Amino acid sequence: MTVVNHAAVTMRFDRSFDSEGSAIVDSGDYSWMLISTALVMFMVPGLALFYGGMSRTKNVMNMLMMNMYCIGIVPIVWVLVGYSISNSSGGGGFFGGEWIGNFDAVGLDGLNADPESLIFVAFLMTFASITPALISGAAADRMKFSAWAIFVPVWLLAVYCPVTYWVYNGWHAGNGALDFAGGTAIHLNAGVAALALVLVLGKRRGWPSEVMPSHNMPMIMLGAGILWFGWFGFNAGSAGAANGQAVQALLNTFLAAAAGMVGWMAIEKIKGGHATSLGAASGMIAGLATITGPAGYVGGMAGVVFGLVGGAVCYWAVSLKNRFGYDDSLDVVGIHGAGGLTGGLLLGLFADASAIPGGDFSDGLFFGGGMELLFDQIVAMFSVVVLSFVVTWVLAKVLDMTIGLRVDDETERAGLDQTLHAESAYNESTAGSVVV
Numbered sequence: 001m002t003v004v005n006h007a008a009v010t011m012r013f014d015r016s017f018d019s020e021g022s023a024i025v026d027s028g029d030y031s032w033m034l035i036s037t038a039l040v041m042f043m044v045p046g047l048a049l050f051y052g053g054m055s056r057t058k059n060v061m062n063m064l065m066m067n068m069y070c071i072g073i074v075p076i077v078w079v080l081v082g083y084s085i086s087n088s089s090g091g092g093g094f095f096g097g098e099w100i101g102n103f104d105a106v107g108l109d110g111l112n113a114d115p116e117s118l119i120f121v122a123f124l125m126t127f128a129s130i131t132p133a134l135i136s137g138a139a140a141d142r143m144k145f146s147a148w149a150i151f152v153p154v155w156l157l158a159v160y161c162p163v164t165y166w167v168y169n170g171w172h173a174g175n176g177a178l179d180f181a182g183g184t185a186i187h188l189n190a191g192v193a194a195l196a197l198v199l200v201l202g203k204r205r206g207w208p209s210e211v212m213p214s215h216n217m218p219m220i221m222l223g224a225g226i227l228w229f230g231w232f233g234f235n236a237g238s239a240g241a242a243n244g245q246a247v248q249a250l251l252n253t254f255l256a257a258a259a260g261m262v263g264w265m266a267i268e269k270i271k272g273g274h275a276t277s278l279g280a281a282s283g284m285i286a287g288l289a290t291i292t293g294p295a296g297y298v299g300g301m302a303g304v305v306f307g308l309v310g311g312a313v314c315y316w317a318v319s320l321k322n323r324f325g326y327d328d329s330l331d332v333v334g335i336h337g338a339g340g341l342t343g344g345l346l347l348g349l350f351a352d353a354s355a356i357p358g359g360d361f362s363d364g365l366f367f368g369g370g371m372e373l374l375f376d377q378i379v380a381m382f383s384v385v386v387l388s389f390v391v392t393w394v395l396a397k398v399l400d401m402t403i404g405l406r407v408d409d410e411t412e413r414a415g416l417d418q419t420l421h422a423e424s425a426y427n428e429s430t431a432g433s434v435v436v
Helices: 027-054 057-087 115-139 145-168 171-175 183-201 217-239 244-272 277-292 302-324 332-350 372-401 409-414 416-421
Strands: none
Touching: 027 057, 027 115, 027 217, 027 277, 057 115, 057 145, 057 416, 115 145, 115 183, 115 332, 145 171, 145 183, 145 372, 145 416, 171 372, 183 277, 183 332, 183 372, 217 244, 217 277, 244 277, 244 302, 277 302, 277 332, 302 332, 332 372, 409 416
8 A cells, every 4th residue: 555755634545456346455554543643642641741841830730731622622623624624625725625514525424434534534633633732832821721722723723724734735735845744834833823822922920030940850851752752653654654654754753853852962061061851851852843844755864964953943942032032931932933944944955755765756955956845845934934923913812802811910920720720730748848
């Protein structure tokens, strides 16, 4: 069974048939896609732990809730509307041609549903779930949960679904731009949206003069490890089959994460005298965000290069929030936004069809492809930056002017856990004198 060489959002199984005309299912490919779907879903609680550990004690449960809510609301919206907008074959290149209730396109036509369509819908549903969850880290400590509950499904339909259509089925794909597993559609998109959101939301009380340290480093490291583990499904699963491209994507993912971690730690040691566990985790995520878009399109030592460059760029990008005064609480803009952008640009240089079995895509500048792919990458990413920032900013403004986007000063000071959720991550006997 063969699959097209784009990411899984364009995945379709080319099935063979027996003498009686019945489809022959490749159980190995289906098994890999089922596993990959579960791996990507597991990334959401991993992200919740990662962000939760970086939050202050009084806001931990709020951050966990913001993440876990995404795998509650997004799947429902996805099967009703989102998948049709993102992946329908109709339309004029900018929006899908099939909209609400298109169950035939989704493959949810009761007991006769095609399992090929169902696994396709389910796998992509996990991508849709984690993308708004990434944004939550930027708004930590101060956003109303009621506003977040509305923001997620509206943002999914107004930003994520149109961008996904552009990248994989619309004009980006038509122009030749590449994005294997979501470097542009997910990481750059989420990073830019996070920037727009925090500009409307405003700074946390006391930032940047007040020190707001991460409250639980073991939780951060555990969450980062789960993300790394799940990312193999994210990237290698985007080959759509258990094939050579999946193997190459898995290896690139492994190398980029490792190189990002080591590179970030080295910069920390040189600049500050200490290599920290938070830096190691951040560097690893930076490497993963950078390799996501190119994972199935590059070979050789490219994974190491992408990880090292991505780690260094993201380290620098994180510092920009202090220079320009926007409060990106958990470095979503600096890591996911900058990582997605860096990976997309490097792909224009390092794309190598000869490194991928059956590779059928344009080579990058360094492999004889000229400037065409790099130009296509720049145009595609610029368009996503504009759409994501403008629509997210408008959405945040509308929420702010209606139900309010931010909690009041008293709630922010007391903490969101008790005030918004009537619970705490730690009871008094275990919290002790933990600094909040």
